[in-house]
Amino acid sequence: MHIEINAERSIQCDAALSLRVDELVRSRLAPFADRVIRVDAGLSDWCADIETDNVGKRCVLQAQLAGHEPVIADDTGETIEQATNNASKAMLEQLQHLASRKG
Incomplete structure (x- = not known):
């Protein structure tokens, strides 16, 4: 799984944040x-x-699955890590739903 991280200018996306x-x-x-x-x-x-x-960080995830249209999930949080955790949880739920429909 290849993960590409893009951040807008207002986010200080250094190597440590990218790794997290x-x-x-x-x-x-x-x-x-x-x-x-x-x-x-x-x-x-x-x-x-x-x-x-108010502090509002947002993470939008787009996953490309083999043989499927892209799946998109997003969420917010007080930190980028929290927003990413929330968005990845939403993505997992969507992937589980998609798998249950196929299975």
Whole structure:
């Protein structure tokens, strides 16, 4: 499973953050590692341009499965790690649902 991480300018996506995001997604989607070809992770700060005390990080995941249309899941959190964890959980649920329909 190849994981591509893209972050908007407001996110400081250094090697350490990239590794944490990669590990979170890879471990959560491990049950489907043999079927998921690629995962694109888009990281953003949806409150970066708003003057507010709210902190809102967002992770959008798009998984490409062999022989299927891409599956998309997204979620938010107070940190990129939390948003990624939430989005990968949502992705896992979608993949499980897709597998149950095929099975």
